Amino acid sequence: MAEKPGVPAPRTGGDGELRRALASVMVPGIDELTGRVVDDIHAHSGTYASGTPVSREDLWEICRDNLLRALEDFGGLPPTGGDFENAARETGRRRAEQNVPLDTVLQAYRRGGRVMWQVMAEHLRATRAGGGLGATDRDRELDMAGAVWETIDRYSLVMAESYRLTQLEMQGRQDTRRVALFEALLDGRGDDPAVAAAASAALGVPVQDRYVMVVAAQDPAAPPNPAPVLEEHGIWSFWRPRAGRYAGIVRLAAGESGVLIGLLRHRTGATAGVSPEFDRLAGAGRALRLAEQALRTLPAKSGGAAAFDDRLAEVLLVGRPEIAERIVTIHLGAVLDTVAEREALLSTLRVWLDNGCSAARAAELLYCHRNTVLNRIGRIAELTGRSAESGEVRLGWALALRALPLGAGDEPAPLDGYFG
16 A cells, blocks of 8 residues: 555554554653753754854744654654654755754754653653563664664755755855846946945945956956956955956955956966956946956957056057047058068067167167167158157157057957058
8 A cells, every 4th residue: 555645654563563652652742852852952052052043942943843743753653744854844944044054953953863762761761660561672672762863864864955955045046146236236336325235245245445347358268257266366256247258346455456467467368457446346337347448458369467557548549449540640650651660660669668768778678789779769750750859759659559459440459450
């Protein structure tokens, strides 16, 4: 005959009768048994004894339900509350939501099983003293102990499974909420104090601190996001894919700006733009736009990292391609037209400008004679019709050199590209 759900199989033989008898005599005293179990758990667990997050009333209620189901199951008695394992599942769900460590809950189950067996053994001793058990009944007592712990172990497994499933469900809800609030910050809604406070709680960081936004291109050669690399160095960050790129907020300690740029350049392989620092989560939306502008100044798939404040000229130029094109044409167009000389002249001009217009220093870096540097600068002046001694001319040349890699399109051109 098939068993009905939630109804135990009949206990047969002497052991079944003894288990039924023990359960039947203990069920009427379930409240007293529950009190002993709660006292024992409080005596052996600081978490439960504190009353937070599990109150004594909560513990008493759930212990009573578990003990009653366990006794009915153990003794083969008809269930008074449906499925025997419902109490264990409810315990796992509730304790996971209360964030009580699973090991602590399992220990409480063991304490409950120990007390239940102690009370059961008291009944067995009283029965034996009254002559109700025979000489071989100590072996049966051992069998009873094994059956009790088998029941407790089964309920513990059910509880633990429910606990873990609840944790997964909670994590999914938390992840969804965290992403939604992060998106709210990026959309500029962090000016609402309620949104900023909720995002702070969801992300686990202060409303006010030192932050930067990073936008990284989704390069197949680079990892999905830089979080693991940054975490290795104790730098907190949170990343999400957004509009074909990864957007990340990074919390910085003092002196970590340079560390962040170095890690992005040398450890992640991602091409990334970094915003200026901001001190409140509400600034994430504006910082995101600045990081995106910094990213646009880098050649695609270059693996470089650019801080916005270090690329101000390039940001201005890439944002106004028609002006950038005109700057190149006016200040270096004639040089670009000299195909044979172009590479040598441009590289010399770049090094000369980067080193305070010192011919001697530029010669050292280019492994050539000082006069060679001067001759090349003179040749550029001749081609462009401008004096190398003019500060305004030098500024024009410097801007033109910065505009060259940016190209005229939406994506940065190769470093040797130019407007033509």
